[in-house]
Amino acid sequence: MYDIIAVIPCLNEEAYLEPLVKKLASDCNDLPIHIVIADGGSTDRTPHIAKELSQAYENVSYLHNPRKIQSVAINLAVETYGQEATYLIRLDAHAEYPDNFCQTLINEQQEMKADSVVVSMNTIGKSPFQEAVAAAQNSKMGNGGASHRLKETNGKWVDHGHHALMLIKSFRGIGGYDEKFSHNEDAELDFRLTKEGLKIWLTGKVDLTYFPRATASSLFRQYRNFGSGRAKMILKHNIRPKVRQMLPAAVAPAAVLAVFSPIFAAAFIPLGAWAFLCLAYGALLGFKSHKISIAASGIAAMIMHMAWSIGFWRAFLLIKTMKR
Numbered sequence: 001m002y003d004i005i006a007v008i009p010c011l012n013e014e015a016y017l018e019p020l021v022k023k024l025a026s027d028c029n030d031l032p033i034h035i036v037i038a039d040g041g042s043t044d045r046t047p048h049i050a051k052e053l054s055q056a057y058e059n060v061s062y063l064h065n066p067r068k069i070q071s072v073a074i075n076l077a078v079e080t081y082g083q084e085a086t087y088l089i090r091l092d093a094h095a096e097y098p099d100n101f102c103q104t105l106i107n108e109q110q111e112m113k114a115d116s117v118v119v120s121m122n123t124i125g126k127s128p129f130q131e132a133v134a135a136a137q138n139s140k141m142g143n144g145g146a147s148h149r150l151k152e153t154n155g156k157w158v159d160h161g162h163h164a165l166m167l168i169k170s171f172r173g174i175g176g177y178d179e180k181f182s183h184n185e186d187a188e189l190d191f192r193l194t195k196e197g198l199k200i201w202l203t204g205k206v207d208l209t210y211f212p213r214a215t216a217s218s219l220f221r222q223y224r225n226f227g228s229g230r231a232k233m234i235l236k237h238n239i240r241p242k243v244r245q246m247l248p249a250a251v252a253p254a255a256v257l258a259v260f261s262p263i264f265a266a267a268f269i270p271l272g273a274w275a276f277l278c279l280a281y282g283a284l285l286g287f288k289s290h291k292i293s294i295a296a297s298g299i300a301a302m303i304m305h306m307a308w309s310i311g312f313w314r315a316f317l318l319i320k321t322m323k324r
Contacts, residue, residue, distance in 0.1 A: 002034035002059065005082045005168075006089040006102065009038045009065065009073035013093035014045040016211070020093060021053050021060060028102050034085070035060045036077040040068035071177035071185040078176065082168055090163045095121075096209040104206040105165040108155070114201035115170040116193060118161025123210045128293035132282075133212040133219060133304075135289070135297035141281045142301050144244035155204040160190040162208070170198055178236075183222075184229025191237060219300070220307040227311030235319050250274075252309035278302045 006024065010017060017037070024035060037050040037060065047062070054062040063080060065073040078088060087109070089102055108117045123138050125131035136142035163186045174192045177185045190200060213219040227248070234241055254270040261268035282298020 002032050002081075003085055004028075004031060004033040004087045004089060004102065004106070005036060005077065005085045006033055006091055007036045007038055007074050007077040008091045008093050009040065009070040010042065010046055010050075010093035011040040011068060012042045012044045012046055014042070014049060016093050016095075017046055018049050018053065020091070020096070021057075023097065024091070024102075025057050025060065027097075027099055031102060031106075033059060033089075033102065034081055036063050036081055037061070038063045038065045038073035038077050040065045040070075040073060067179070069179070069182040069185075071179050071181050075176045075179060078168060078171065085168050088166045088168050088171055090166075092208070092210065094211050096211070098206055098208075101206055101208070102165075105203070108201060108203045108205060109165055109167070112155075112201045113199075115167050115198040116163070116190070116200045117165040118158065118200055118202050119164045120202070120204075120207040121162050121210045122207055123212055125212060125293075127214060128296075129216070129300075130212050130214055131291065131293040132296035133300040135285050135294045136282070136300040136304060137212060139281070139285060139297070139301075141278065141297070142304055144247065156202050158200050158202045159194050160187050161200060161202045162186070163189075164203075164208075174198075181229055181232060183225040184233055187230075188233045188236070191233065191239070216303055220303055223304045223307035224311035224314075227308035227313075228315035229311075230308075231312045231315035232319065235316065248305040248308045249312050250309070251305045252313055255306070274305070275302060278305070 006028075008017070008020065021035060021037065035057070037053065039047050039050055039062065041064075050062045054060045061081065063073075063077055065076060074088075074090060082088060087106060089105060091097070105117050108114070123134040125134035170193065174189070174196060176189075178188055181188055193200060213222055230241070230245065233239070250270070251274060254274060258268045258271040278301045279298040282301065283295050285297050286292060286295025
């Protein structure tokens with residue numbers, strides 16, 4: 001019987017999956033943990049690697065996720081393997097975890113009596129483009145000052161963070177992830193958790209290393225989906241978002257306004273000011289780091305902001321139109 005179910009939702013993660021699972025299996029050798037690789041129909045070697053790992057390790061299972069998205073993967077894994085478990089640990093295939101990650105999470109939960117323990121993310125790039133994206137995501141230019149994007153040393157109670165551990169009874173008690181959300185399912189679940197008076201602890205004792213998207217197109221798609229997810233969450237719960245969450249939403253409208261700049265020159269000012277601030281901030285980061293790749297973080301931030309804004313308004317207007 002396994003008291004801990006650790007779920008890795010993945011899609012085309014052949015470069016990251018095997019070292020992650022091997023590290024996890026070794027690191028958690030003394031824990032009653034069941035590692036579930038939930039693959040969403042990968043077209044690379046990910047399913048083959050996952051099946052090989054499930055044969056090599058007694059406590060590793062391969063699970064096919066026909067609906068592809070992460071929210072479904074976690075729910076399906078809990079439904080299939082988590083009936084007798086106490087803890088749910090969510091792991092990203094696109095990340096690297098320190099020693100004793102799972103044990104530290106459990107210790108924190110038991111000490112703080114939290115329903116959920118979340119962690120900070122430290123983004124690191126391998127290629128020059130990834131380095132630029134990482135610098136943007138690690139800065140307020142790219143993360144808006146979100147608690148789980150900043151290095152936390154003492155730990156604190158929060159209303160949202162990067163999902164790591166959750167009590168399964170709390171997860172089930174609020175109905176798990178909303179499977180209509182392909183992105184932002186974690187923030188949406190955290191909203192329901194806190195609404196029910198359940199507690200989320202951002203630990204300062206452990207964090208994770210995240211590897212960002214490697215191309216501009218994949219980064220754009222990721223942030224467009226993030227923006228769409230945020231719009232869905234706002235409309236589902238009829239909530240007022242935080243200012244830092246909504247500043248990027250102004251980018252796409254500013255771009256539309258700039259179209260009229262040949263007629264009214266001032267129409268270009270909002271878009272031009274945004275672009276200047278991003279590029280200047282990126283140049284400053286590059287100067288401080290003495291790396292040319294980091295100077296391009298302003299461009300990476302512009303891709304992220306624009307994509308987020310387009311995704312947000314597309315989803316917002318589509319949902320509003322469908323409700324009429």
